[in-house]
């Protein structure tokens with residue numbers, strides 16, 4: 001728990017992340033030295049133009065990709081130097097992920113998709129928590145359905161419940177409303193916000209949507225592989241003004 005012994009309260013600490021894809025003429029510097037601390041119990045939004053490095057940053061923070069240089073600590077453990085087995089165990093315990101295209105297993109029911117992280121770890125759900133979670137995400141009458149029998153919004157609710165079920169240290173959500181209509185997006189954002197408020201679930205969310213970012217406690221703006229601006233909780237209007245002023249659209 002060295003992250004805490006240093007007197008900080010961050011659950012994710014990234015230092016000087018650089019990610020270079022390719023080499024020579026085709027080299028792309030997707031991240032050019034990103035440092036960020038994520039405090040517990042907060043919803044952090046990451047915004048920035050297409051190609052600014054948002055997905056690269058999320059994947060590295062979540063241990064799905066390694067930086068070229070720099071380090072990421074999750075709950076005090078440096079994940080960039082862990083071997084595959086240790087990283088898999090750490091990710092199971094500490095990290096949840098919500099994807100734009102849901103990434104559910106088509107042959108499993110909603111219930112089994114939600115429980116998958118626990119089943120893989122050989123654990124049983126805490127029934128009280130599971131029931132509360134399923135109620136909260138509004139899936140009580142959909143648990144026996146397979147993904148193909150669910151709407152996009154319902155599938156994303158399953159994915160959110162799956163991310164929450166193991167009570168991870170942090171959830172990363174990559175454009176969680178990118179594939180949904182605006183009304184469903186609003187409902188999904190309310191759900192993510194409620195999971196932060198009700199369960200204290202630390203969440204980092206990439207979004208193109210100023211309305212979504214306005215629900216966050218903190219907004220980071222990326223451009224060309226660097227954090228160029230950050231704000232605390234602010235309005236949609238102010239976020240749009242920053243995007244316009246810094247030419248980040």
Ligand SMILES: Nc1ncnc2c1ncn2[C@@H]1O[C@H](COP(=O)(O)OP(=O)(O)OP(=O)(O)O)[C@@H](O)[C@H]1O
Pocket residue numbers: 021022028029030048049050051052053054055056057
């Ligand atoms: N596997 C890869 N190989 C080579 N270049 C890549 C790879 N993945 C991403 N890039 C490049 O790295 C840069 C950052 O990409 P990234 O996907 O992180 O941006 P983004 O901000 O998430 O974009 P978007 O909003 O369009 O999803 C881009 O120039 C992209 O083309």
